[in-house]
Amino acid sequence: MIELEGLTKRFGTTTAVDHLSFRIRPGVVTGFLGPNGAGKSTTMRMMLDLDNPTSGTVRVYGKHYRDLSEPLKHVGALLDAKAMHGGRSAYNNLLCLAQSNRIPRQRVDEVLDLVGLTAVAKKKSKGFSLGMSQRLGIASALLGDPEILMFDEPVNGLDPEGILWIRNLMKGLAAEGRTIFVSSHLMSEMALTADHLVVIGQGKLLADLPMADFIQQNSRSYVRLRSPQQERLKDLLHEAGINVVSVPATGTLEIDGVSAEQLGELAARHQIVLHELSPQRASLEEAFMRMTADSVEYHAHAPGMAADNPARPADVPAWGAAHTATRKAGE
Amino acid sequence: MAFTAVLQSEWTKIRTVASTSWTLALVFLVTVGFAALFSATFDPNRLDAAQRATFDPTATSLSSMELGQLAMIVFGVLVVSTEYSTGMIRTSLAAVPRREHFLLGKMAVATALALAVGLLTSFASFFLTQALLGDLGIGIGEENVLRAVTGAGLYLALLALFCMGVAAMLRSSVAAISVLVPFFLIVSNLLVGFEATRTVGQYLPSNAGGRIMQVVPHAFDSPETPYGPWGGFGIMVLWTLAAVLGGYAVLRKRDA
Numbered sequence: 001m002i003e004l005e006g007l008t009k010r011f012g013t014t015t016a017v018d019h020l021s022f023r024i025r026p027g028v029v030t031g032f033l034g035p036n037g038a039g040k041s042t043t044m045r046m047m048l049d050l051d052n053p054t055s056g057t058v059r060v061y062g063k064h065y066r067d068l069s070e071p072l073k074h075v076g077a078l079l080d081a082k083a084m085h086g087g088r089s090a091y092n093n094l095l096c097l098a099q100s101n102r103i104p105r106q107r108v109d110e111v112l113d114l115v116g117l118t119a120v121a122k123k124k125s126k127g128f129s130l131g132m133s134q135r136l137g138i139a140s141a142l143l144g145d146p147e148i149l150m151f152d153e154p155v156n157g158l159d160p161e162g163i164l165w166i167r168n169l170m171k172g173l174a175a176e177g178r179t180i181f182v183s184s185h186l187m188s189e190m191a192l193t194a195d196h197l198v199v200i201g202q203g204k205l206l207a208d209l210p211m212a213d214f215i216q217q218n219s220r221s222y223v224r225l226r227s228p229q230q231e232r233l234k235d236l237l238h239e240a241g242i243n244v245v246s247v248p249a250t251g252t253l254e255i256d257g258v259s260a261e262q263l264g265e266l267a268a269r270h271q272i273v274l275h276e277l278s279p280q281r282a283s284l285e286e287a288f289m290r291m292t293a294d295s296v297e298y299h300a301h302a303p304g305m306a307a308d309n310p311a312r313p314a315d316v317p318a319w320g321a322a323h324t325a326t327r328k329a330g331e
Numbered sequence: 332m333a334f335t336a337v338l339q340s341e342w343t344k345i346r347t348v349a350s351t352s353w354t355l356a357l358v359f360l361v362t363v364g365f366a367a368l369f370s371a372t373f374d375p376n377r378l379d380a381a382q383r384a385t386f387d388p389t390a391t392s393l394s395s396m397e398l399g400q401l402a403m404i405v406f407g408v409l410v411v412s413t414e415y416s417t418g419m420i421r422t423s424l425a426a427v428p429r430r431e432h433f434l435l436g437k438m439a440v441a442t443a444l445a446l447a448v449g450l451l452t453s454f455a456s457f458f459l460t461q462a463l464l465g466d467l468g469i470g471i472g473e474e475n476v477l478r479a480v481t482g483a484g485l486y487l488a489l490l491a492l493f494c495m496g497v498a499a500m501l502r503s504s505v506a507a508i509s510v511l512v513p514f515f516l517i518v519s520n521l522l523v524g525f526e527a528t529r530t531v532g533q534y535l536p537s538n539a540g541g542r543i544m545q546v547v548p549h550a551f552d553s554p555e556t557p558y559g560p561w562g563g564f565g566i567m568v569l570w571t572l573a574a575v576l577g578g579y580a581v582l583r584k585r586d587a
Contacts, residue, residue, distance in 0.1 A: 048425045051586035066428040070336075077425055083418040085348060092347040093419075100340035100426045102333065140422060 031194030076141030086126025362399030407494025449487030482543030499578025540567030
């Protein structure tokens with residue numbers, strides 16, 4: 001398996017990756033999440049021994065990547081779809097990689113077929129669209145039939161069909177019991193594919209937890225109530241022993257742990273008019289943005305705002321694997 | 332990792348890009364073409380007494396190397412630098428993470444190919460021009476001629492390797508070509524041309540390495556050298572070794 005220990009990369013005075021330590025668990029899809037510029041690509045390049053860490057180590061099956069004999073048979077990676085020689089055909093680009101790791105020639109045909117590039121196998125890869133280049137990159141990752149697969153932002157720039165194809169491919173590979181490490185800056189994308197989450201911001205580890213835990217902690221569901229008789233409704237709910245949070249900004253009440261049906265019936269029994277009765281679910285994207293708000297490299301500022309006053313929620317909780325989310329309603 | 336696998340892979344890489352065939356074809360065509368042109372239009376009556384005394388028919392065959400070598404420089408540079416310009420280097424190093432295997436494999440395959448093309452070029456150039464020179468021509472069996480013609484092929488191979496080393500240091504086609512072409516075409520000749528800088532110029536790779544192609548030491552008024560043909564070649568080997576080690580150091584140290 002892959003283990004990172006105190007992995008650090010500095011470019012001049014900028015620390016791109018800051019003492020990163022985590023393990024990639026076997027047989028599951030691990031989502032590697034972080035805003036743009038968080039250090040995801042740099043980390044992945046160091047995992048493949050392309051960039052030299054300033055300090056710290058990466059071990060693949062207990063070894064340095066450099067010491068793996070025929071590494072493509074252990075780790076397949078798609079870091080940059082365009083990292084091929086455009087003047088060479090798709091087939092020959094894959095053939096030279098296969099030969100370097102003593103992978104049989106017929107495997108080249110197999111992976112080309114798998115990614116649907118057989119028809120253009122003899123064409124020079126510089127004429128390929130981004131989607132086709134991405135498929136070629138994935139073919140190169142699959143060449144050695146590796147147990148571990150790494151993808152850096154594989155859906156970036158793809159059309160919906162391409163995104164769906166990659167998503168299904170990853171699910172299929174995971175179902176075969178392979179270990180998949182995939183980076184993204186989109187929480188929504190990860191929620192669909194990942195079993196485990198590693199979140200970084202400004203090169204630092206922010207969270208390392210199962211996806212299910214993240215969802216449970218962050219997707220608190222509640223019911224929103226709006227009524228012209230709000231004070232009466234509040235008293236009523238208090239009498240019933242139900243905890244209520246007022247949100248003055250929107251003039252609504254938010255209630256945890258009681259179903260919309262129960263609340264509707266309670267209001268009806270006391271003849272209280274309701275203007276709104278809606279079940280709500282906090283989005284994972286919001287939770288992720290709150291988690292990384294402190295560490296986003298470039299904040300977008302609302303017009304007229306001071307540069308040192310980044311637009312982000314006023315209260316940012318401290319996050320970690322053990323953290324229990326509390327939504328600060330009404331703030 | 333088996334080194335033979337890396338060699339096979341690099342051979343596939345080199346034979347499947349267009350730049351290999353056009354650069355190497357140019358080496359052959361330019362060298363042989365200009366040599367044929369020189370010898371077909373050669374008029375011995377225009378030589379003065381000194382030139383006549385030191386006339387070197389072999390040099391007539393090989394002097395066009397001066398131009399043909401430019402294509403060999405481009406070949407040597409592109410073999411290495413296209414890995415960087417295309418981004419292939421990251422894919423290549425993920426497949427062959429041991430930098431010494433990667434670089435050595437690439438250089439071995441490309442140098443062997445350059446040697447084959449170099450020898451083909453020098454022998455074709457020699458036999459064609461000697462036939463064109465007619466009575467003034469010389470046989471391959473004459474003293475030092477075989478050494479000079481073989482040496483020309485060796486020179487081209489070594490030049491390609493030197494350029495691969497420089498390209499590995501500079502990691503850019505444009506940077507490497509714009510340093511190397513003026514260096515071999517202008518700087519080397521200029522430094523040898525002036526009395527004051529001659530001693531320095533003689534130790535530059537092309538001037539030292541080129542000595543192996545001379546059969547008659549002072550043919551066409553060429554200056555005296557402090558080294559023999561193999562001594563000069565040895566100096567060029569040292570230059571090449573330095574370039575290769577420099578390229579390896581950069582490959583190891585810098586991020587891909």
